[in-house]
């Protein structure tokens with residue numbers, strides 16, 4: 001096989017080209033480049049090393065550990081193939097009305113794939129922001145329900161958590177105060193104690209419920225757990241951010257350090273809904289695909305060919321690659337909102 005310079009090594013050396021890409025061109029978001037480039041070549045859905053670098057560079061080591069866990073948990077060949085080739089066959093398009101580029105490819109949508117989960121989080125956040133605009137003057141609370149540490153297998157603990165949460169929602173105290181919302185599952189692994197710590201984060205629209213009342217209800221239901229937390233979300237716009245964030249959080253990174261633990265995590269969460277809506281949020285289309293605002297998306301080139309041409313010294317391709325890199329790093333919804341206010345009395 002022909003030896004090629006990996007695009008990551010190439011990219012770091014091209015500082016001169018970055019300088020050439022004047023601020024003026026950046027402000028126009030590279031509109032001029034799209035007009036000059038159009039490479040049409042055959043697309044291969046198997047991921048190329050350049051595409052792999054482009055999509056997965058930020059979590060390369062973890063990705064290998066996740067893959068091993070997927071194998072250990074008996075993931076099917078086809079799912080593993082999708083995971084391996086996530087981000088392959090990418091094409092770059094440009095819209096004049098939107099004034100931006102987009103990268104379209106085939107993605108694995110695996111819940112353990114970081115870039116796929118980031119995309120899902122952004123989608124949910126954006127959809128929820130649109131939905132919540134139509135629900136003014138709502139009060140939102142961030143409620144956390146935890147289970148006492150246990151040595152039971154994780155799958156059992158998760159089932160129990162969801163069962164208790166269902167019972168809680170059927171109580172008159174809950175029904176009379178909470179209107180609707182979304183619950184997301186987070187499971188922390190404590191590597192020192194070697195214990196799982198599953199909990200539910202609930203973003204709930206409703207009225208006052210006291211921490212004391214909720215805690216005693218939760219203890220009555222679980223029989224052994226009383227730790228709950230209620231915080232008021234003061235800024236409504238932060239609600240969408242929190243749902244998006246926790247949907248994709250899942251677990252802490254230490255899980256992937258131990259292959260046995262990682263395999264248990266993958267197996268235990270198979271088929272488990274990481275985000276479940278309740279009350280008047282049921283039926284909300286949180287994962288609805290965005291409507292194509294700009295209808296004028298035009299093919300610019302495949303990502304693989306842009307990388308190839310950039311390496312061969314094609315200045316336009318270099319500039320486009322730099323812009324794409326910056327654009328993919330930038331996420332307008334990544335702004336971190338203020339922390340929810342700690343209101344022990346639940347007001």
Ligand SMILES: [Zn+2]
Pocket residue numbers: 083086087107108109110113114115116
């Ligand atoms: Zn993926």
